[in-house]
Amino acid sequence: MIFPRSWFGFFDWIEHTRHGTIIRDSIWQFAAIEAVHLLALAIIGGAVLIVDLRLLGWTLRRQPVKQIARDAEPFLVGSLCMMLLTGYLLMASLAASKYYVNLAFQLKMVFLLFAIVFTFTVRRWLIYKEDAEINPGVAKAVAIVSVLLWSGVGIMGRGIGFY
Amino acid sequence: MSLLSFFRWLQETPASVGIRESTWTYPVIESVHVLGLCLFLGFALLWDLRLLNVTLRRVPVSDVQARVMPWTNIGFIIMAISGALLFYEEPVRFYGNIFFRLKLVALVLAGLNAAIFHFFTAGKRLIEWDSSPISPPSAKAAGFISLFLWACIVVFGRFIAYNWFDPIVQ
Numbered sequence: 001m002i003f004p005r006s007w008f009g010f011f012d013w014i015e016h017t018r019h020g021t022i023i024r025d026s027i028w029q030f031a032a033i034e035a036v037h038l039l040a041l042a043i044i045g046g047a048v049l050i051v052d053l054r055l056l057g058w059t060l061r062r063q064p065v066k067q068i069a070r071d072a073e074p075f076l077v078g079s080l081c082m083m084l085l086t087g088y089l090l091m092a093s094l095a096a097s098k099y100y101v102n103l104a105f106q107l108k109m110v111f112l113l114f115a116i117v118f119t120f121t122v123r124r125w126l127i128y129k130e131d132a133e134i135n136p137g138v139a140k141a142v143a144i145v146s147v148l149l150w151s152g153v154g155i156m157g158r159g160i161g162f163y
Numbered sequence: 164m165s166l167l168s169f170f171r172w173l174q175e176t177p178a179s180v181g182i183r184e185s186t187w188t189y190p191v192i193e194s195v196h197v198l199g200l201c202l203f204l205g206f207a208l209l210w211d212l213r214l215l216n217v218t219l220r221r222v223p224v225s226d227v228q229a230r231v232m233p234w235t236n237i238g239f240i241i242m243a244i245s246g247a248l249l250f251y252e253e254p255v256r257f258y259g260n261i262f263f264r265l266k267l268v269a270l271v272l273a274g275l276n277a278a279i280f281h282f283f284t285a286g287k288r289l290i291e292w293d294s295s296p297i298s299p300p301s302a303k304a305a306g307f308i309s310l311f312l313w314a315c316i317v318v319f320g321r322f323i324a325y326n327w328f329d330p331i332v333q
Contacts (some may be wrong), residue, residue: 031325035318038200042317045201046209050231059230063222071218151198158194 002106012096020092030093037086041154043079047072048119048150051127055143057136065134069127080116104159111152118149170254182252189252196245203238204313206231211313214306216297223293261328266319273312280305 014020023029053059054068091099099105126134126142164172173179182188212218213227250257257263284301292298298306 027327031322035321038197038317038321039314041197042200042204042208042313044205045198046205049201049205049234050209053234059234060222060226061230062226067221068219071220071222075218154198154201155194158190158197162190 001101001103002110003100008096008100011100014092014095015097017092019089020095023089023093030090033086033089037083037090040079040082040086043075044083044150047075047079048146052143052146055127055134055139057140064131065127065139066130076119099160102160102163104156104163108153108156108160111149111156115146115149115153118145167255167258170258173251173254179251179254182248189249192245192248192252196242196249199238199241199245200317203235203242204317206235206238207313208310210235211306211309214298214302215310216303224298225289225293228289256329257323259329260323260326262319262322262325266316266323269312269315269319273309273316276305276308276312280309 015024023033050059051065051069051072054061054063054065060068091105123142123146126139182192209218210227210231213220213222213224219227250263280302284299284305292302
């Protein structure tokens with residue numbers, strides 16, 4: 001278990017909020033929010049991958065990295081907000097009784113924390129440089145770390161249902 | 164032999180039974196199917212949004228097609244294979260699931276939309292669009308229809324897991 005015991009009370013409080021209770025008691029709300037979560041996944045996947053594949057030199061090599069990054073940014077930020085909102089609502093419905101005790105969920109949160117921090121610090125610093133200033137080796141390393149961290153989030157997310 | 168009895172037979176084939184009885188196979192295939200969504204649909208969305216002039220506006224359409232579409236195609240192959248395996252694990256349940264049927268209908272429509280765009284709307288004219296700032300209405304329509312259908316496909320796909328209306332056949 002990764003989450004400290006002292007957090008249980010917080011998760012228990014979330015589960016008993018009005019929105020947590022409403023979603024838990026509804027037949028269709030959890031499924032509907034899940035569907036929106038998946039739609040946002042496709043968008044965030046595209047926004048992350050197009051830049052990472054460009055950093056690897058596997059797509060759109062005639063366009064500067066910076067240009068692709070700028071095009072992808074609103075989709076990255078928008079879909080991430082959507083993921084966090086829908087993800088929170090899904091979690092709230094069974095925060096203490098299912099998610100707090102689920103190892104896959106805990107790992108997902110760890111991957112998510114690292115993925116967000118990495119994306120908006122190291123990766124962001126790199127992709128807004130001019131192409132000439134980007135070291136190809138560093139670019140490849142950043143792209144691979146980015147793909148691995150976000151894949152970790154996705155795989156652990158899928159894992160919640162099987163844990 | 165009816166379709167249902169064929170699926171009943173398919174469900175009893177050793178490989179189908181094997182996937183059902185294994186602890187790890189199904190979760191792994193499902194994870195591939197979900198992560199494959201990022202590559203396939205993420206890139207298909209970029210293409211549709213390019214047709215709608217929403218993103219990658221400074222990249223010529225023909226460049227987007229040449230450099231982005233191959234990845235979408237790889238993504239599609241991953242989705243088709245993993246999806247077929249998920250179906251193969253439990254064909255009878257899928258057959259009786261309303262959302263699976265709706266998903267198939269939407270998939271056929273999305274395929275038709277893509278084929279019409281590819282063979283009639285775009286054809287060899289893609290290069291001509293590079294020099295014009297906006298794509299023609301027919302291309303925008305194709306992009307919009309595609310976005311709508313793929314959103315439906317994702318939603319129906321997710322809903323297959325819920326047995327609200329199961330089974331339509333016994």
